Amino acid sequence: MSNLVWFRNDLRITDNHSLKNACDANGAVIGVYFFDPMYFQESDFGLDIDMQLPFGKTGKYRAQFIIEAVKDLRKQLESHGIPLLVFHDSPATVIPSLIQEHEITDIYLQKEWTRDELQQEKLLGIEIEKLEKKPKGRRTYDQFLFHPDDIPFSSFQNIPTVFTQFRKKCEKELRVRNLVDIKDYHQEFPEVTETNLPTLKELGLENFEKDHRTAFPWKGGATEAWERLNHYFWETGKLQYYKKTRNGLVGIDYSSKLSAWLAIGCISAREIYWEVKRFEKEVKKNQDTYWLIFELIWRDFFKYVSLKNGNDIFKIGGILQKEYEWKTSSRELEKWMNGETHERFVNANMKELSATGWMSNRGRQNVASYWSMHKEQDWRIGAAYFEHILIDYDVHSNYGNWMYNSGVGNDPRNRTFNIQLQASRYDNDGKFQRLWLQEELF
Numbered sequence: 455m456s457n458l459v460w461f462r463n464d465l466r467i468t469d470n471h472s473l474k475n476a477c478d479a480n481g482a483v484i485g486v487y488f489f490d491p492m493y494f495q496e497s498d499f500g501l502d503i504d505m506q507l508p509f510g511k512t513g514k515y516r517a518q519f520i521i522e523a524v525k526d527l528r529k530q531l532e533s534h535g536i537p538l539l540v541f542h543d544s545p546a547t548v549i550p551s552l553i554q555e556h557e558i559t560d561i562y563l564q565k566e567w568t569r570d571e572l573q574q575e576k577l578l579g580i581e582i583e584k585l586e587k588k589p590k591g592r593r594t595y596d597q598f599l600f601h602p603d604d605i606p607f608s609s610f611q612n613i614p615t616v617f618t619q620f621r622k623k624c625e626k627e628l629r630v631r632n633l634v635d636i637k638d639y640h641q642e643f644p645e646v647t648e649t650n651l652p653t654l655k656e657l658g659l660e661n662f663e664k665d666h667r668t669a670f671p672w673k674g675g676a677t678e679a680w681e682r683l684n685h686y687f688w689e690t691g692k693l694q695y696y697k698k699t700r701n702g703l704v705g706i707d708y709s710s711k712l713s714a715w716l717a718i719g720c721i722s723a724r725e726i727y728w729e730v731k732r733f734e735k736e737v738k739k740n741q742d743t744y745w746l747i748f749e750l751i752w753r754d755f756f757k758y759v760s761l762k763n764g765n766d767i768f769k770i771g772g773i774l775q776k777e778y779e780w781k782t783s784s785r786e787l788e789k790w791m792n793g794e795t796h797e798r799f800v801n802a803n804m805k806e807l808s809a810t811g812w813m814s815n816r817g818r819q820n821v822a823s824y825w826s827m828h829k830e831q832d833w834r835i836g837a838a839y840f841e842h843i844l845i846d847y848d849v850h851s852n853y854g855n856w857m858y859n860s861g862v863g864n865d866p867r868n869r870t871f872n873i874q875l876q877a878s879r880y881d882n883d884g885k886f887q888r889l890w891l892q893e894e895l896f
């Protein structure tokens with residue numbers, strides 16, 4: 455008898471409820487991770503438009519980040535005697551045979567609710583139905599700061615559309631949960647067939663060299679997430695200046711840079727929260743330290759937006775069901791992706807993104823506004839490109855922010871950015887633009 459933990463966007467062993475619950479149950483624990491081809495193939499992103507998008511769902515930067523994270527997870531699990539099986543295949547194809555081979559009675563997994571993740575589960579469900587002995591699926595929400603069972607709203611439908619209302623009520627009425635761990639859990643390493651991690655090439659992607667100019671010199675995995683946190687909080691104390699520097703564009707320390715690890719769960723939002731609290735006790739408590747928590751609440755908010763609105767987050771009218779006229783031009787897309795528009799600030803940001811898989815929050819707001827508000831291009835195409843290229847792609851934050859910046863989401867003001875004004879405010883000396891547009895000097 456064994457328990458299977460299907461790791462998804464929760465690639466850590468600390469504060470992981472699926473893993474903890476599996477370890478607390480009877481029987482051996484086996485982990486599994488899938489590089490599901492569904493995430494690595496060409497896709498129309500469900501857009502239903504007359505245009506072929508020149509990119510797939512997962513680009514090379516995020517793929518490499520995930521490979522590194524899975525390697526790190528495997529090592530950490532092994533120190534508790536837990537194997538991690540890795541497949542370049544779909545759960546629906548592989549899990550039924552694992553169930554039979556290892557007599558799996560329970561499958562533990564993080565609860566997801568967006569289109570692709572539900573499709574994965576639906577396909578798996580069809581295969582499991584065919585089995586004589588069906589395991590129980592045990593799903594837990596583990597990606598939130600404020601747990602869905604604790605929020606002070608009677609249903610997801612009653613969650614406010616305006617962020618401030620959501621934040622204030624949550625901050626007043628609930629407490630972030632304590633952390634869990636599996637420190638004391640050790641098992642005899644069960645007999646499993648060895649599996650290998652896929653390479654970028656096997657995933658259909660090309661190898662690359664990292665660009666030395668990047669503001670986010672990353673490595674995937676929980677070990678690296680904690681390295682980064684320790685650097686930003688404890689070694690340099692930069693957290694105490696966060697609010698003042700967070701709109702920066704150049705350098706590694708203007709913001710926490712924790713998003714990519716958060717997106718695939720190498721670190722949990724609760725872990726970061728409790729480290730902020732410890733920092734506030736041991737070093738300093740100010741507006742800046744609070745502001746990191748404030749941003750984590752934004753992250754939660756977009757998860758609740760998608761819980762409340764379901765697939766509307768992928769629809770052209772967004773959650774407001776606005777009937778705007780949107781254009782779809784391949785030429786505009788090419789110019790925007792390549793950083794060849796008439797706006798230097800947009801170009802610099804887009805070049806940074808394509809060379810590194812990273813862009814600052816300030817940059818993201820400007821290039822999104824340029825695409826959807828200035829050029830009136832279908833906002834979902836911009837969001838799809840971000841989905842492909844961002845290392846820190848997170849379905850809720852990406853589509854939520856894109857809707858917000860495109861007048862179909864949660865921003866009651868429906869703003870359009872004045873890009874030249876933004877450039878002069880946030881890149882007054884032109885340092886950022888020179889860094890990424892350097893070829894134009896010659």
Ligand code: FAD
Pocket residue numbers: 700709710711712713714716717746749750752753754756813814815816818819822840844846847848849851852853855856859
């Ligand atoms: P910090 O400033 O240090 O903030 C700490 C954490 O708070 C971040 O790691 C992130 O988890 C959260 N956070 C901060 N700002 C936001 C925000 N606006 N919305 C949601 N969470 C936030 N973030 C993603 O993680 N994945 C995405 O796919 C994504 N797509 C975006 C698309 C657009 C068009 C825009 C405008 C923003 C997007 N963001 C996304 C939000 C934000 O830009 C990044 O979270 C942030 O730049 C990451 O840098 P950091 O970790 O240094 O953030």
